[in-house]
Amino acid sequence: ETGVTQSPTHLIKTRGQQVTLRCSSQSGHNTVSWYQQALGQGPQFIFQYYREEENGRGNFPPRFSGLQFPNYSSELNVNALELDDSALYLCASSLFSEQYFGPGTRLTVT
């Protein structure tokens, strides 16, 4: 059974640029949730995708968008990057309520 994978591991971008983060869900899971996490704090919910449809969104601006593919992998896109977007981005896959996390993508915006 393959776990949740994320790519890239680390990324450095300049303010105003766009970024795409990728997540491969665990085998058999049809739901992917994305989180933003600042150092030492709990994860902040960005949005969730269930069977290719958005299934809820947290308090993030529209420049954060996502996509889920038929194989249930997912992308997180962030446009017009701001310095405050620097964080660890986590994806979690699930079948029901238990979520299994990938290792995260560390995004630094300069």
Add this chain to the structure above:
Amino acid sequence: TQLLEQSPQFLSIQEGENLTVYCNSSSVFSSLQWYRQEPGEGPVLLVTVVTGGEVKKLKRLTFQFGDARKDSSLHITAAQPGDTGLYLCAGSGGNNRKLIWGLGTSLAVNP
């Protein structure tokens, strides 16, 4: 709006001490999960509690779900430096696949 309050936010103890972390809400959850996260890594699921009053043990860790399914606790006996990390609780509201997260308890166990 459902909220989960975790306490304490920070905890620094000596190896061998016991500690308890609390997760409280005014809302009822169908299940509650505890995760541990180490720096630079994703959270790892430790346990899921489902039934009111349920107690689960994982080696030196004891998890309890309140009778009314509104609160939970994590007790660590004889803490070790390897227990250091961020402990997170997250509640599920039933058919809803989304989790409500606590802000986490940052635990440091000093040798």
